[in-house]
Amino acid sequence: MKKSTKIFLLTLLILIIGIFIHPQKVIYEANIEGKVIDENNKPIINATVYRIEKEYYINEEIGSNESRDLRAESVKTDKNGNFKFYEKSRIDWFHTPLDLPIGYCYAEFEIEKSGYEFYKTKFGEFEQYRIENCYACEKVLFKPIITLKSLKENSRPKQN
Known part of the structure; x- marks a missing residue:
C-alpha cells in the first residue's frame, strides 16, 4: 500500500471517530x-x-478508584416545610450519534433537624427516567415528600 493511501485512510479513520x-x-x-x-x-x-x-x-494507597458521599449543597425548609435547590452541577458526558434516548437520574438527600431522627435516602429511592430528548438528566424534576420520625415518639415506653 502506498504511503499516501495509508495517510488518507488514517485521516479518514480519525474523522469517522471524531464524528461518533x-x-x-x-x-x-x-x-x-x-x-x-x-x-x-x-x-x-x-x-x-x-x-x-x-x-x-x-x-493512592491501594491504587483503586473510590467514591464518597459529598454534601454538595444545603438549604433550610421554609414555614411550609418546602425546600428547593438552586445550584447547578457540572458533569462530563460523552455523546455519540448512537446514544439511546434513555437516561437514568437519581437524587440523594440527607436531612437533619433537632428532635427528629437523621434521614438519608437509599440509592434509587428517588429516581426518574427521562426518555424524550434526553440530555444528561436536564429538565428532570424531583419533588419528594419526606417524612421525618420524631425522637420523642420513639423514646416513649410501650404501654400494655
Missing part, C-alpha cells in the same frame, strides 16, 4: 424541590436538607 465520539461538558439544572413533614403530616420548619453527590477519587 466527541466529549462535551454539560451543565444541567438540579431541578429538586420538595417538602419535609412529620408523622402527622405537619410541615417541619428550618430542617437542613443536603443534596448528596458522589465524589470520585483515586486511592
Whole structure:
C-alpha cells in the first residue's frame, strides 16, 4: 500500500471517530424541590436538607478508584416545610450519534433537624427516567415528600 493511501485512510479513520465520539461538558439544572413533614403530616420548619453527590477519587494507597458521599449543597425548609435547590452541577458526558434516548437520574438527600431522627435516602429511592430528548438528566424534576420520625415518639415506653 502506498504511503499516501495509508495517510488518507488514517485521516479518514480519525474523522469517522471524531464524528461518533466527541466529549462535551454539560451543565444541567438540579431541578429538586420538595417538602419535609412529620408523622402527622405537619410541615417541619428550618430542617437542613443536603443534596448528596458522589465524589470520585483515586486511592493512592491501594491504587483503586473510590467514591464518597459529598454534601454538595444545603438549604433550610421554609414555614411550609418546602425546600428547593438552586445550584447547578457540572458533569462530563460523552455523546455519540448512537446514544439511546434513555437516561437514568437519581437524587440523594440527607436531612437533619433537632428532635427528629437523621434521614438519608437509599440509592434509587428517588429516581426518574427521562426518555424524550434526553440530555444528561436536564429538565428532570424531583419533588419528594419526606417524612421525618420524631425522637420523642420513639423514646416513649410501650404501654400494655
